[in-house]
Amino acid sequence: MYLIERYIMVETRRLVMTILGFLIFIFASYSTQRYLTDAANGVLALETVFYIVFYKVLIALEMLLPVGLYVSVAIALGQLYTDSEITAISASGASPLRLYKAILFLAIPIGILVTLLSMYARPWAYGQIFQLKQQSQSELDISHLQAKKFNMNDSGRMVLADKIDPVDNLLLDALIYNTSGNKTYVFRASTVKVVDPSPASPSVTLHSGTAYELDHKGTSDNGQTYNNFMLHPKPVKQSTDVKSKSASVSELSRSSDPADVAELQWRQTRGVSAILMALLAVPFSRTQPRKGRFSTLLPLAILFVIIFYAGNISRALVANASLPALPGVWLVPLLMVLGLAMLIVRDFSLPKTLFR
Numbered sequence: 001m002y003l004i005e006r007y008i009m010v011e012t013r014r015l016v017m018t019i020l021g022f023l024i025f026i027f028a029s030y031s032t033q034r035y036l037t038d039a040a041n042g043v044l045a046l047e048t049v050f051y052i053v054f055y056k057v058l059i060a061l062e063m064l065l066p067v068g069l070y071v072s073v074a075i076a077l078g079q080l081y082t083d084s085e086i087t088a089i090s091a092s093g094a095s096p097l098r099l100y101k102a103i104l105f106l107a108i109p110i111g112i113l114v115t116l117l118s119m120y121a122r123p124w125a126y127g128q129i130f131q132l133k134q135q136s137q138s139e140l141d142i143s144h145l146q147a148k149k150f151n152m153n154d155s156g157r158m159v160l161a162d163k164i165d166p167v168d169n170l171l172l173d174a175l176i177y178n179t180s181g182n183k184t185y186v187f188r189a190s191t192v193k194v195v196d197p198s199p200a201s202p203s204v205t206l207h208s209g210t211a212y213e214l215d216h217k218g219t220s221d222n223g224q225t226y227n228n229f230m231l232h233p234k235p236v237k238q239s240t241d242v243k244s245k246s247a248s249v250s251e252l253s254r255s256s257d258p259a260d261v262a263e264l265q266w267r268q269t270r271g272v273s274a275i276l277m278a279l280l281a282v283p284f285s286r287t288q289p290r291k292g293r294f295s296t297l298l299p300l301a302i303l304f305v306i307i308f309y310a311g312n313i314s315r316a317l318v319a320n321a322s323l324p325a326l327p328g329v330w331l332v333p334l335l336m337v338l339g340l341a342m343l344i345v346r347d348f349s350l351p352k353t354l355f356r
Contacts, residue, residue: 004089008076008102015072016106023064024057031056048132055125055132062118066274067304069110073103073278074300077285096347099282107278115271119249122267126246145171157233161192169194176206178233184214187231195230203232258325262318265329269311276336277307283343307332 035049077099080086086099145151151159162173171192178185189209196203206229214221244252244263252264284300310332317323327334 002098004094004098005102005105008080008099009106011080012069012072012076012103012106015076016068016110019071020064020068023068024060027060027064028053028057051132052129055129058117058125059122062114062122062270065110065114065117066270066277069107069274070277070281070300070304073281074285074296077282078287078296081285081287097344100279100344103278103282104275107275110278111271111275113271114274115268118267118270123246123248130246174206176231182216184216186212186214187229188212189229203230205230258321259319261325262315262329265318265325266311266315269329269333272333273307273311273336276333276340277304279340280336280343283347307336310335 031053032049035052036046039046039049077086089098090096145159145161145164147161147164149160157179158175158177159171160175160177161171164171171194172190174189174192176185176187176189176192178187187206187209188211189206191207193205193207194202195205206226208227209229210223210225211229212221212223244259247255247260247263249264249267252260252267255261280303281300284303285296287296311329314323314329314332318325318328323331
């Protein structure tokens with residue numbers, strides 16, 4: 001590898017590690033705060049929170065890695081332009097293509113890593129998060145329920161108990177509130193025994209209480225008292241969006257559903273888009289002497305926003321069958337390749353003013 005390429009790579013790689021570490025820290029802190037609130041409300045067990053945060057960070061790396069590389073290229077090259085080092089490189093007779101080559105050498109390994117994360121790690125992490133949430137929310141797992149507090153889950157069920165006996169799996173002086181369709185069910189019991197904690201078919205036995213059925217659209221409300229009553233809470237169902245995101249590549253490949261096609265193409269394009277974004281940062285990081293390395297951050301930010309929203313919009317259009325599967329989500333990377341080619345041609349057509 002030539003000295004120029006190595007020098008640019010070292011400067012950029014150092015920034016990638018710093019910026020990526022900062023982004024991971026910020027994202028992990030935000031996610032921890034968010035899910036700790038759920039743990040405080042009894043929605044999730046405290047141990048579950050840290051596992052979910054780990055899986056969330058793993059999912060986010062698909063986006064954080066390209067962003068870190070993109071910003072690092074912009075700042076590193078911007079500093080080299082400000083210090084007139086690029087001018088010196090140009091004066092030595094080096095081709096403008098060597099800047100792109102240096103960034104490409106660094107971007108390809110990161111692009112491969114992003115592809116692997118998107119194709120395999122991300123769906124696995126989504127599946128693990130769903131299982132953890134299902135175990136905490138659909139089993140009535142009393143290990144994380146809190147006495148004298150409203151313990152709620154994503155399905156709308158609420159459990160309130162005066163006392164909790166984790167040894168015998170008992171809720172004492174308990175109230176269970178649940179909604180289903182156009183009806184609300186309220187169960188009052190002196191004791192609630194968790195019989196089956198399995199995620200697929202959770203069940204509890206209620207002793208000595210009253211059950212109320214409230215009709216939202218009619219007048220068929222009723223109530224009854226009971227001594228022993230078996231209740232089978234509905235497990236949390238996996239949403240269509242989560243199901244698609246957690247599906248394996250082979251499952252998506254066999255599916256003809258537009259949402260699955262969009263998800264598969266999204267995963268396939270992540271690594272390519274990361275490489276193209278880094279290469280597009282090369283011409284957009286060019287600054288005039290004495291203007292400072294941050295003078296190009298606004299156009300770079302606008303470019304990133306355009307690419308980000310264009311990718312999401314194309315994905316949504318393919319999922320809704322509004323955009324044909326060919327080119328589908330690949331439309332955005334193709335446009336990025338076209339724009340990059342035009343910028344490279346412009347660089348070679350203006351050799352005297354390229355680095356000034």
